[in-house]
Amino acid sequence: xxxxxxxxxxxxxxxxxxxxxxxxxxxxxxxxxxxxxxxxxxxxxxxxxxxxxxxxxxxxxxxxxxxxxxxxxxxxxxxxxxxxxxxxxxxxxxxxxx
Numbered sequence: 001x002x003x004x005x006x007x008x009x010x011x012x013x014x015x016x017x018x019x020x021x022x023x024x025x026x027x028x029x030x031x032x033x034x035x036x037x038x039x040x041x042x043x044x045x046x047x048x049x050x051x052x053x054x055x056x057x058x059x060x061x062x063x064x065x066x067x068x069x070x071x072x073x074x075x076x077x078x079x080x081x082x083x084x085x086x087x088x089x090x091x092x093x094x095x096x097x098x
Contacts, residue, residue, distance in 0.1 A: 043076050046092035050078060057098040058090050067098045 004012070019027065050056065050070055057067045058080070068082035077089040 040076075043092060047073055047078065050092060050095060050097075055098040056080060056090075056095045058088075058094045058096070060088075 052070050054070045066082045068080045070078050071081050072079040080088045
């Protein structure tokens with residue numbers, strides 16, 4: 001992976017300080033698109049560990065542990081039917097094989 005050295009970061013900051021408003025808007029859009037692409041790649045990589053029908057477990061936002069089966073693999077989430085017949089859409093980073 002490419003890492004930017006501290007000196008290079010300082011040089012980038014100096015360059016950014018010289019940009020016009022239009023340049024900054026363009027740079028912002030470019031950065032946001034790059035971050036979205038990185039996020040999608042991470043999600044796809046995590047999603048590849050699972051298949052439809054896998055038994056999985058996860059923790060709900062209120063700390064409750066749930067187990068169930070994967071019904072569908074969506075673009076960013078997995079659709080899960082839990083043992084108590086509830087349906088959840090869960091980010092693959094929060095899933096583990098049960």
